[in-house]
Amino acid sequence: xxxxxxxxxxxxxxxxxxxxxxxxxxxxxxxxxxxxxxxxxxxxxxxxxxxxxxxxxxxxxxxxxxxxxxxxxxxxxxxxxxxxxxxxxxxxxxxxxxxxxxxxxxxxxxxxxxxxxxxxxxxxxxxxxxxxxxxxxxxxxxxxxxxxxxxxxxxxxxxxxxxxxxxxxxxxxxxxxxxxxxxxxxxxxxxxxxxxxxxxxxxxxxxxxxxxxxxxxxxxxxxxxxxxxxxxxxxxxxxxxxxxxxxxxxxxxxxxxxxxxxxxxxxxxxxxxxxxxxxxxxxxxxxxxxxxxxxxxxxxxxxxxxxxxxxxxxxxxxxxxxxxxxxxxxxxxxxxxxxxxxxxxxxxxxxxxxxxxxxxxxxxxxxxxxxxxxxxxxxxxxxxxxxxxxxxxxxxxxxxxxxxxxxxxxxxxxxxxxxxxxxxxxxxxxxxxxxxxxxxxxxxxxxxxxxxxxxxxxxxxxxxxxxxxxxxxxxxxx
Amino acid sequence: xxxxxxxxxxxxxxxxxxxxxxxxxxxxxxxxxxxxxxxxxxxxxxxxxxxxxxxxxxxxxxxxxxxxxxxxxxxxxxxxxxxxxxxxxxxxxxxxxxxxxxxxxxxxxxxxxxxxxxxxxxxxxxxxxxxxxxxxxxxxxxxxxxxxxxxxxxxxxxxxxxxxxxxxxxxxxxxxxxxxxxxxxxxxxxxxxxxxxxxxxxxxxxxxxxxxxxxxxxxxxxxxxxxxxxxxxxxxxxxxxxxxxxxxx
Numbered sequence: 001x002x003x004x005x006x007x008x009x010x011x012x013x014x015x016x017x018x019x020x021x022x023x024x025x026x027x028x029x030x031x032x033x034x035x036x037x038x039x040x041x042x043x044x045x046x047x048x049x050x051x052x053x054x055x056x057x058x059x060x061x062x063x064x065x066x067x068x069x070x071x072x073x074x075x076x077x078x079x080x081x082x083x084x085x086x087x088x089x090x091x092x093x094x095x096x097x098x099x100x101x102x103x104x105x106x107x108x109x110x111x112x113x114x115x116x117x118x119x120x121x122x123x124x125x126x127x128x129x130x131x132x133x134x135x136x137x138x139x140x141x142x143x144x145x146x147x148x149x150x151x152x153x154x155x156x157x158x159x160x161x162x163x164x165x166x167x168x169x170x171x172x173x174x175x176x177x178x179x180x181x182x183x184x185x186x187x188x189x190x191x192x193x194x195x196x197x198x199x200x201x202x203x204x205x206x207x208x209x210x211x212x213x214x215x216x217x218x219x220x221x222x223x224x225x226x227x228x229x230x231x232x233x234x235x236x237x238x239x240x241x242x243x244x245x246x247x248x249x250x251x252x253x254x255x256x257x258x259x260x261x262x263x264x265x266x267x268x269x270x271x272x273x274x275x276x277x278x279x280x281x282x283x284x285x286x287x288x289x290x291x292x293x294x295x296x297x298x299x300x301x302x303x304x305x306x307x308x309x310x311x312x313x314x315x316x317x318x319x320x321x322x323x324x325x326x327x328x329x330x331x332x333x334x335x336x337x338x339x340x341x342x343x344x345x346x347x348x349x350x351x352x353x354x355x356x357x358x359x360x361x362x363x364x365x366x367x368x369x370x371x372x373x374x375x376x377x378x379x380x381x382x383x384x385x386x387x388x389x390x391x392x393x394x395x396x397x398x399x400x401x402x403x404x405x406x407x408x409x410x411x412x413x414x415x416x417x418x419x420x421x422x423x424x425x426x427x428x429x430x431x432x433x434x435x436x437x438x439x440x441x442x443x444x445x446x447x448x449x450x451x452x453x454x455x456x457x458x459x460x461x462x463x464x465x466x467x468x469x470x471x472x473x474x475x476x477x478x
Numbered sequence: 479x480x481x482x483x484x485x486x487x488x489x490x491x492x493x494x495x496x497x498x499x500x501x502x503x504x505x506x507x508x509x510x511x512x513x514x515x516x517x518x519x520x521x522x523x524x525x526x527x528x529x530x531x532x533x534x535x536x537x538x539x540x541x542x543x544x545x546x547x548x549x550x551x552x553x554x555x556x557x558x559x560x561x562x563x564x565x566x567x568x569x570x571x572x573x574x575x576x577x578x579x580x581x582x583x584x585x586x587x588x589x590x591x592x593x594x595x596x597x598x599x600x601x602x603x604x605x606x607x608x609x610x611x612x613x614x615x616x617x618x619x620x621x622x623x624x625x626x627x628x629x630x631x632x633x634x635x636x637x638x639x640x641x642x643x644x645x646x647x648x649x650x651x652x653x654x655x656x657x658x659x660x661x662x663x664x665x666x667x668x669x670x671x672x673x674x675x676x677x678x679x680x681x682x683x684x685x686x687x688x689x690x691x692x693x694x695x696x697x698x699x700x701x702x703x704x705x706x707x708x709x710x711x712x713x714x715x716x717x718x719x720x721x722x723x724x725x726x727x
Binding site: 424425426427429430431432433434435436437438440444445447448449450451452 | 529550554559560562565566569571580587636
């Protein structure tokens, strides 16, 4: 069987098309002028430019992290273009009718119709194309509930006091190499504010698309859930198939004030490179949330794309009784590499965290779980439960687990469970003996393995995630 | 239904079947008995195409088709069913989903429409009641945390749903208490319709009190060494296999 499953490793990447859209793209290179240019394009106030420049100064002093279990050629940061915008977006369209039909067509092809009447009922979408937000749907309806959901570039202009208060409050400019880079050059992303006591009436989602060649995408997302509010947010991402690697370095900050709840889901399907490991996105992302008293932050991620993933959505459990959750499925195939996991930092009393991480490796890929559970001295009664399971398909892939536990409070209860298994010959035979072909069998077994995570996804996307997994495994059985 | 001619098969270079001949007509129930290591389970595995079993020579026709031209799943869709001796667990995959996918595959092959979810649920519930398996088991992972008896009942549930033409029961009676044994036997008997055939592999005559075979064969040394009717099973129960030693070439 192993040979059979191994050859199931061809992958058809449905989102791999390039849209012929004229764009204004900055020449490659990074210096202060580039940052000034981006800031000017976005018509930013002075404080924002200063903030960026400060980040850039810091970044210049920093070195790329090398501790992750991933290998790739050194990135030349001067060969990347840091800003690209569709020409038609020069004057941001007032309504959907003014948006370049080619852009709308692109999203339609990706299964994200932007016309509200066609859109998934109950899901508002912010569509980010290269460096700019194209359109944000259902804004009026959300406004009625007091919810702000708009491109972050717009929020900087329209809601400066909110942005200034929270931007960088969870992931400071100097946090790490990629966060500093992002802070200097971030182009667009989403901003969400849920007022006190409001339950956001719909799912919010941002769909990121890289289209232009040799550009990096540096989006920045900031979600603030005021006291007692609730929001569920989902991001999706795709890119064309190209032989060159492209960089995606995003920062996401979540602020859950007292009694608030934020549910953040990701379906990451950046182009993973071809079957020989050529091309694909470098996905170097910093995601972190801070949970105040009784607040709760849940990260759910399904990571199937990207050539290299470096990503640790984390929770700072600052307030007493706050809860952090991390549910992850990371699937790597062919030559993909993923080093992903979470950090749960327990500061408040009776804080609790749950980590369920499922790694699936096929082909010659490597998937690593890296997690930190830290209980600070003041975190009386903290508890954590961690479960990481790895599933291997074939015998040329790798699964690795790097769990770190730092406990400084003797009242803490920390549990860690880990398993490694293979798709067994017996399971395959049972499925095939019941009439299922090998591919269906593998996808069914893998989906079963991921079930605990999929059930955390918003309903509409759980089905999508299952399908995505199926596509990603295409060709991993012969 | 099935003609096995001079079948020679090996596993890991070790020859297990040594020129086995067996013909199974429509609607017949054949019991295969024999000492440990005789190749009883190998027969079922070779027929269904399990990996690791290599056919060296011989021919098997299943409804006139050369069996070895068919993939594992094609044999299944053509109506060959193996009830496992040790059913494996598939965590997280609900029994219901698994059964529906299996039945859909079989029906598609037969040129039939897939059952609607509603009709399928109804059928699955009715069938699970027939094998005394609570409908709650349909929602659980395939065999996940099932007891030995529950796993075997689940096998019979699958068999009843898929309505195969040829059912191979590989020591389905092993490890079963008398109640579960009866459930299995009732399931088989309910499915005997004069057309569907059965190969019942067993160590013990006990099962054959419930599933009365048309033919009984003794498999030893990779061959059928003796065939008879149900009386042969009783004789074996009384005398063991020793007296047949001489017949093993």
